[in-house]
Amino acid sequence: MLRELMRARRFAPLFWTQALGAMNDNMFKNALVVLALFRLTHLGPVVVALSGGVFLLPYAVFSATAGQIADANEKSRVIRWVKFWELGLMALASWGFLSGNFGVLLAVLFGLGVQAAFFSPLKYGILPDHLAGEELVAGNGLVEAGTFTGILLGTVLGGVLLLLPDGALAASGACLGVAALGILAAYRIPLAPSAQPQLRPGWNFAAETWALVRLARENAPVWFAIYGISWFWAVGATLLAAFPTLARQVLHADGHVVTLMLGVFAVGVGIGSLAVARFVEDASLVDYVAAAGVGVSVFTADFALTALRAGELGTVAAVLGGFAGWHMLVDLLLLAVCGGAFSVPLYVLLQERSAASHRARMVGANNVMNALASVLAAGITALLYARGVGAPAVLLGVAAGNALVAWWIFRVVRSGVHQGSSAPL
Structure with a gap:
């Protein structure tokens, strides 16, 4: 089924559009992270932690209206508008990289967050228009895998290109090129008729957001899925901010080690997402979420403790040349596999x-809650780093909190509340 979907026009163009978008977002973001870590020595970890919040804050503000626009319009056309928006932002990013202006680069990061907030309801809303049943499960798994493959490639390229002698120019050209490819893919997406043509989007963002969240709370399965996905985003944002800081401050590593760690993490999420799509039946999807959550906690804690004992691993060769380095990479891979298996069932639900x-x-309501959770996590993490708390301690705290959430999910699934449809959890 996976091969058939990747050849089908009703899915493949959307897959490439979203994968290229994820690649571009992360190519830009990791280039910014590497630039901050190596040019802003003392403020680098704070900027890295806050960058996730800057990117995700627009989800909290604009997702309600974005969801209305997606339901009210033919989705493939709106997707093309959003991709042209990305191209304009990457032109502005080129100016920021070439001038070394962090204010411009953070503004672009915020703009990409706004663009992503409008794209997400389109991406997840259009899938059930063209797929159903097991195809929908497979499509979601492929989308998640494609997203994290894009994250992997973007993360690697963002770090590698910026570290070249003419890194600013190379990163700028790559961001513009990937945006252009995304536009070409978007023009192949088939039509998806409006779900509610008479709907008129509201532009009072605060009122629309509150009304949307209240509407989502009336559907217990949807609200349960939103809770779980929001926690996944908060954990993911904290982990992705912790890895570069841990590499720099604990392992005394260079930018290539940061890129390796983020890349292994992205590969793992892709593997977990594809495994769910390939091997798990639709009816039993949610049963696996709590077990996957336990795996995230176990491997996150082991990764942090291994890093504390590893000593200095300053280069990729040092990481790959000893047991401690490989132990850390395996932990990263397995916690990410569990993360992929955690998120896909909740998106399908x-x-x-x-x-x-x-x-x-x-989907817009989900994005609002995801963003609030992630921004809160980013703010707490940045505050902890500013007060001198190390990345291993942050990771151990995440592992403990995640274990409690996994237990809560297990209780909800056993009770069958997630199968209802009338009362909020």
Whole structure:
């Protein structure tokens, strides 16, 4: 089924559009992270932690209206608008890289967050228009795998290109080129008729957001999925901010080690997402979420403790040349595999239990809660780093908190509350 979907026009162009978008976002973001870590020595970790919040804050502000636009319009056309928006932002990013202006680069990061907030309801809302049943499960798994493959390639290229002698120019050209490829792919996406043509988007962002969240809370399965996905985003944001800081401050590593760690993490999430799509039946999807959550906690804690004992691993050769380095990489891979297996069932639950006329808006409500959780996590993490708390301690705290959430998910799934449709959890 996976091969058939990757050849089908009803899925493949969307897959490449979103994968290229994820690649570009992360190519830009990792180039910014590497630039901050090596040019802003003392403020680098704080900038890295806050960068996740800067990117995700627009989700909290604009997702309600973005969901309304997706439900009210033909989705493939709006996707093309959003991709041209990305191209304009990457032109501005080129100016920021070439001038070394962090204010411009952070503004671009915020703009990419706004663009992503409008793209997400389109991406997840259009999938059930063209896929159903096991195809929908497979499509979600492929989208997650494609997203994290894009994250992997973007993360690697962002770090590698910026570290070249003419790194600013190379990173700028790559960002513009990938944006252009994304536009070409978007023009191949088939039509997806409006779910509610009479809907008029509201532009009072605060009121629309509050109304949307209240609407989502009325559907227990949807609200359960939103809770779980939001926690996944908060954990992911904390981990992705911790890895570069841990590499720099604990392992005394260079930028290539940071890129290796982020790349292994992205590969793991892709593997976990594809495994769910390939081997798990639709009816039993949610049963695996709590077990995957336990795996995230176990391997996160082991990664942090191994890093504390590893000593200095300053280069990729040093990481790959000893047991401690390989131990850390295996932990990273396995915690990411569990993360991929954690998220895909919840996205499928969200899509399947949302009414077709409100599906994109339910994705928007999910994005609001994801963003609030991630921004809060980024703020707490930045504060901890500013007060001198080390990355290993942050990771151990994440592992403990995640174990409690996994236990809560296990209790909810056993009770069957997530199968209802009337009362909020």
